[in-house]
Amino acid sequence: MFSISAIFDKSWNGIKDQLALTAGLTLVYLVGITAIAMTPFIGSFLSAPFTAGYMICLLKIRRNEDIEYRDVFWGFQNFNRFAQLLLAGFLVGALTVVATIFFILPGIWFIIASSFTTAYMVLNDTDAVTALKKSLAAVKGRWWHIFVFMMALGLLALAGAICFFIGLLVTIPLVNMMTLTAAEELEEYARAGATPTSPGTPGSGPSVMTVNPS
Secondary structure, rough: OOHHHHHHHHHHHHHHHHHHHHHHHHHHHHHHHHHHHHHOHHHHHHHHHHHHHHHHHHHHHHHOOOOHHHHHHHHOOOOOOOOHHHHHHHHHHHHHHHHHHHOOHHHHHHHHHHHOOOHHHHHHOOOOOHHHHHHHHHHHOOOOHHHHHHHHHHHHHHHHOOHHHHHHHHHHHHHHHHHHHHHHHHHHHHOOOOOOOOOOOOOOOOOOOOOOOO
């Protein structure tokens, strides 16, 4: 069953024992993503690969594995992977614009339906089109559940911002970890053909998939 509380618990348990390391990693990420955003012309293209590396590091923290310097640049290590991450951002952005042109609601629908694209690229080290299809398939029949979930993530991020910088060092990794955890569970549900329950229903999710960060 898809449960926001269960996903929160699983995600929090994945980082709470190494909160200092997670906060330090997030500080590096924030500095890096800010510098990238300020880079003329190419800044918008580099944020997705850098964020993917940040997610890989979070997964290694959850699995109690040592983080290496190269893990941060996972999205840049392979040209094909780098190109696919850029393509994913372009596809999602372009299709969202097209959907929005045909009224606002299709655009909102697509934003939610495609919200796990990067997560599936990180979890499965796959190409952009496959990851987008996985996201659309995982959300199919569960759109309202995922909409509520994304609203919850937004409120969590807002709470971190209200607590100023220190709060962001906790909420940013937690939001990203919850996104990865939800993507894992949704893929399992899609395989099993499970019917979702209310997003607030307590329960525990399926076992975590194997991740290939290399």
